[in-house]
Amino acid sequence: MDRKIKAAAVQFTIALGEIEKNLEQAKSALARLAKQQVELVVLPEMWATGFSYKDLNRLAQKTPEVVAEIARLSADYGMVIVGSLPEPHGEKVYNTSYVADRGQIVGSYRKMHLFSLMGEDRSLDAGDAAVVVPTSVGSIGLMICYDIRFPELARRLTLDGASIIAVPGEWPKPRQDHWRTILRARAMENQLFVIAANACGVTGKLDFFGDSLVLGVKGEILGEGGYEPGEVVAELDPAEMLSWRGQITCLKDRRPDCY
Numbered sequence: 001m002d003r004k005i006k007a008a009a010v011q012f013t014i015a016l017g018e019i020e021k022n023l024e025q026a027k028s029a030l031a032r033l034a035k036q037q038v039e040l041v042v043l044p045e046m047w048a049t050g051f052s053y054k055d056l057n058r059l060a061q062k063t064p065e066v067v068a069e070i071a072r073l074s075a076d077y078g079m080v081i082v083g084s085l086p087e088p089h090g091e092k093v094y095n096t097s098y099v100a101d102r103g104q105i106v107g108s109y110r111k112m113h114l115f116s117l118m119g120e121d122r123s124l125d126a127g128d129a130a131v132v133v134p135t136s137v138g139s140i141g142l143m144i145c146y147d148i149r150f151p152e153l154a155r156r157l158t159l160d161g162a163s164i165i166a167v168p169g170e171w172p173k174p175r176q177d178h179w180r181t182i183l184r185a186r187a188m189e190n191q192l193f194v195i196a197a198n199a200c201g202v203t204g205k206l207d208f209f210g211d212s213l214v215l216g217v218k219g220e221i222l223g224e225g226g227y228e229p230g231e232v233v234a235e236l237d238p239a240e241m242l243s244w245r246g247q248i249t250c251l252k253d254r255r256p257d258c259y
């Protein structure tokens with residue numbers, strides 16, 4: 001990351017299994033953000049489908065079209081866009097974050113930690129590779145929702161050079177304090193920016209609290225989303241990251257030989 005950028009997290013109520021409706025919501029948000037010269041946008045987890053388990057395999061067949069449309073919009077608006085979608089994989093699917101950078105899909109990450117409380121592990125396959133994607137706005141480490149509970153993954157992404165972690169989420173009530181605290185901890189302990197987009201409102205049987213967050217390198221809240229649909233926009237300054245990492249040198253002072 002070598003310059004200041006404007007980044008955003010988008011939240012909306014995901015219409016279960018209704019790709020067209022969700023795509024329209026995402027497109028409207030992207031058009032609004034383009035007017036504000038936002039260059040990095042994070043969309044929620046499974047933003048085009050939700051966890052529509054009964055027809056997830058069928059819906060996943062449409063993902064290549066959705067990804068192509070997002071890539072096209074990223075070119076039109078000069079943006080990097082991150083968000084997770086069901087990726088077809090035999091009988092099952094992966095929950096995959098795609099990174100579109102000004103017209104190209106430059107990377108993807110398959111959710112590693114599946115959320116067994118909601119049965120995600122029964123219908124989805126888990127990825128097994130940590131991914132940091134070099135993009136036109138800097139190196140982006142990828143995590144999806146439940147992944148944030150695993151600090152080892154965030155640390156891996158940090159050591160692999162991420163200056164931003166992008167987190168698509170679909171994190172329901174009542175664990176809002178976990179969402180906020182864990183995300184802030186990941187930003188604090190790794191001294192990098194975190195952009196986390198959560199769904200909001202009721203989808204299926206679950207109520208999502210929104211509260212999308214853009215966090216600075218000290219874990220400070222640069223922007224937060226509340227419960228309503230909308231976009232959280234904030235500026236990320238790489239000079240702050242360099243300066244803070246120079247003052248509190250916890251990344252340098254690690255003792256991996258002892259633990």
Ligand SMILES: O=C(O)CCC(=O)C(=O)O
Nearest residue numbers: 115145146170171172175
């Ligand atoms: O960890 C949690 O409390 C929520 C995780 C979740 O909803 C998910 O990964 O889809």
